[in-house]
Amino acid sequence: MPMKVIVMPGDGIGPEVTREGVRVLTAAADICGFDVELQQFDVGEGAFQSSGSYISEEALRACDEGQAEGNTAILFGAVPSEPIGLLRERYDLYANLRPVRSYPNLGGVSPLKPEIIDGTDMLVVRELTSDVYYGKQRQGHGSSGEWASQEMYYDEVQARRIAVVAFEAARRRHKKLTFAHKSNAIGPVFSVWWKALTPLREQYRDVTFEDFYVDNMAAQLCLRPADFDVILAPNLFGDILSDLAGGLVGSLGLLPSASLNERGFGLYEPVSGTAPTIAGKNIANPIGSILSVAMMCEHAFDRVEARDLIESAVLATIRTRATADISLSAAPVTTAELGKAVTDHMRELAAGG
Structure with missing residues (x-):
């Protein structure tokens, strides 16, 4: 049975960081041997401007079916307002989990x-x-x-x-x-x-x-x-x-989150928000989205080995690669370069056992 992920990139830096979250999720599925089925929907201000609605009925129907069937999660990007409140209320996502960790080589950004x-x-x-x-x-x-x-x-x-x-x-x-x-x-x-x-x-x-x-x-x-x-x-x-x-x-870009209901259905998103001043520049930190995927692997799909692999790869990556918000001495990398570096480390770690 495939893991179903409803992808809602949203606005601002949402599409950029979500793209890297999807990249890591796809790599984790390939390495750890499970199938992922992706559905993507436009939500937020951009969707409202084009359709008059912050979220389509089709997207809500996919969420309704996913909650009923199980084995489904929402990977969210960022929006300035709705539909995040609507989703929290509709699916009673009452439990928001926000892990906060310091990283040994990032002490200088604090x-x-x-x-x-x-x-x-x-x-x-x-x-x-x-x-x-x-x-x-x-x-x-x-x-x-x-x-x-x-x-x-x-x-x-x-x-x-x-x-x-x-x-x-x-x-x-x-x-x-x-x-x-x-x-x-x-x-x-x-x-x-x-x-x-x-x-x-x-x-x-x-x-x-x-x-x-x-x-x-x-x-x-x-x-x-x-x-x-x-x-x-x-x-x-x-x-x-x-x-x-x-x-x-040191940066909100490092923080993931999960919002869950009593049935285990949930929405996974970075804490960083839309960050409109850097949107579209390919410099946003995708770690929050990537670690949200790690949380999804654990809480939605019970694939703890995938969570551990992603978290280990993030730790290995940021020793030498960093976006501008957490870069200390080395030249900062782009959003896409950091996401690719994480997947490269995932494959190296898997190959090394």
Whole structure:
């Protein structure tokens, strides 16, 4: 049964980095002996300008069928707005996993001293389908002029299910979980989170649990990023903290992500966004997309050997090849050159056993 991948390159640098993700996925399938079936659809602003829709009914039908059949994943590029919110809501992609790692030879691109950033290897587990991003909005005019509000909403089921994902991830990793919250200022919302977390702490007694107010959490990430393992955060805080963590390791272009639902169906995308100022120049960093493919091999297709091969090839590649955002001394390579170098290293590693 082939692995089905629905490819949605999107806008900005999305098509460039997704192209390299597909290149690596195809090489991994060839080397590791599995079949991949690709379907590609235009989405985002470009699709809207040509068709009046951010995503076609045909693309949504392919996703619907893929979720029902299983063995299917979405490889996404980047969009400035929709259809990313639509896809998250339609398929209840509530669990956003964002690994953040430092690389031994890239210490110089971090704004932190090497002895502080070295050894950083954390996973931000971000709730993705609630919070202020999906809260009720109100606007009006009053004696003080225009006003607006947007609701921060959570219920126990939403808090519990993402907390379980975080505890399970910590149990598989280094058995340490840190919760980022703001209970001192947003008491009612976080009382719901604590109602879900308290019994889970008893259930996962093998996992060390700690919590920080989110402002202090941001400071601690700058002071001692290598001390953290799994970070659990609601949607807004997880968005901010994971981008902060990406800045600490030197580039958002290095960060992959997976957004999953309870059925295991998911969307895999780099964290870097559309980066419009460099779009079309073939200089964007494709590592985030390539490592998103590695996450897809693990979570969607249970091909851990393919994940390991891709991650090892990335590590080998960036020792000598780097795009402009992470280049230190050597001349930077293009997006395509870096993607090809990763596949070349994959074949070399496979040939060497």
